[in-house]
Amino acid sequence: MSLSPLKITLLVDNNAPEELEKEHGFSAWIEAGDRRILFDTGQLGALQINAERLGINLGDADTLVLSHGHYDHTGTLPEVLDVNNKARIYMANNLNIDRWSNKPGTDPRSIGIPERSRQALLALPPERIHEIQTPLYVMPGVGVTGPVPRNSSVEDTGGPFYLDNASKDHDLIEDDQSMWFETDDGIIILLGCCHAGLVNTVDYIRRVSGKNKIRGIIGGMHLVNADDNRLNYTFDAMKEWQPEFLVPCHCTGEEQTVCMLDVIGDKIVKPGQAGMVIQG
Ligand SMILES: [Zn+2]
Numbered sequence: 096m097s098l099s100p101l102k103i104t105l106l107v108d109n110n111a112p113e114e115l116e117k118e119h120g121f122s123a124w125i126e127a128g129d130r131r132i133l134f135d136t137g138q139l140g141a142l143q144i145n146a147e148r149l150g151i152n153l154g155d156a157d158t159l160v161l162s163h164g165h166y167d168h169t170g171t172l173p174e175v176l177d178v179n180n181k182a183r184i185y186m187a188n189n190l191n192i193d194r195w196s197n198k199p200g201t202d203p204r205s206i207g208i209p210e211r212s213r214q215a216l217l218a219l220p221p222e223r224i225h226e227i228q229t230p231l232y233v234m235p236g237v238g239v240t241g242p243v244p245r246n247s248s249v250e251d252t253g254g255p256f257y258l259d260n261a262s263k264d265h266d267l268i269e270d271d272q273s274m275w276f277e278t279d280d281g282i283i284i285l286l287g288c289c290h291a292g293l294v295n296t297v298d299y300i301r302r303v304s305g306k307n308k309i310r311g312i313i314g315g316m317h318l319v320n321a322d323d324n325r326l327n328y329t330f331d332a333m334k335e336w337q338p339e340f341l342v343p344c345h346c347t348g349e350e351q352t353v354c355m356l357d358v359i360g361d362k363i364v365k366p367g368q369a370g371m372v373i374q375g
């Protein structure tokens with residue numbers, strides 16, 4: 096299979112060993128055959144520091160996938176584009192809009208793509224940008240979902256997300272997308288924040304790829320605000336998938352990760368951190 100060798104390195108996460116930087120954000124580096132793919136760009140610059148310390152040259156990426164337009168996934172886009180003038184960028188429609196987190200009792204917080212990242216995208220030649228509405232393969236065996244249908248009534252976007260600072264219009268974060276890798280031993284799924292919901296996302300990738308076996312899931316599972324009903328629903332689905340590994344990262348939530356460890360077990364659940372490498 097053309098995916099061999101497949102190597103996924105976590106570059107940015109909320110957790111990191113001492114020798115690497117941590118921040119609230121996410122990014123991963125994928126080596127698949129002779130292709131190099133950057134998935135998200137973190138928030139504040141841990142990406143550049145960690146990439147350098149891990150010997151990864153961001154200029155080598157031929158593909159950049161943006162999971163969604165939140166500040167912690169699109170934060171250092173200008174710096175990435177400064178060193179990379181070739182990567183084709185795959186993002187879902189409407190990544191580039193204003194977005195807010197309006198928690199009751201606190202001031203509204205602007206959490207969309209930073210203005211400087213927005214400008215950096217707008218300055219690119221249009222042929223480098225692919226706004227996708229439907230799933231596509233960026234190479235054989237490597238897919239990007241585009242917007243994920245929300246079929247489950249149990250899964251919501253996971254927070255007080257709005258398109259305005261007056262809480263008039265809910266932000267469904269329709270641009271939320273994930274990647275999948277079809278290995279000989281099953282599908283490996285890479286999530287940004289998974290605002291579309293983990294079960295929705297896995298169901299969709301199975302349907303689109305026509306492949307059922309889930310080998311592993313890596314990334315932000317955004318269970319941090321999930322109630323017991325949603326947690327149980329998600330854990331039941333995980334048991335049914337029988338994955339080899341689950342690597343909860345970023346916005347999965349500390350307590351929720353502990354629950355996952357309790358319910359699914361530490362043979363399968365390996366909490367992620369920057370520098371972690373998953374080999375296909
Ligand atoms: Zn996030």
Ligand SMILES: [Zn+2]
Pocket residue numbers: 163165288290
């Ligand atoms: Zn997000």
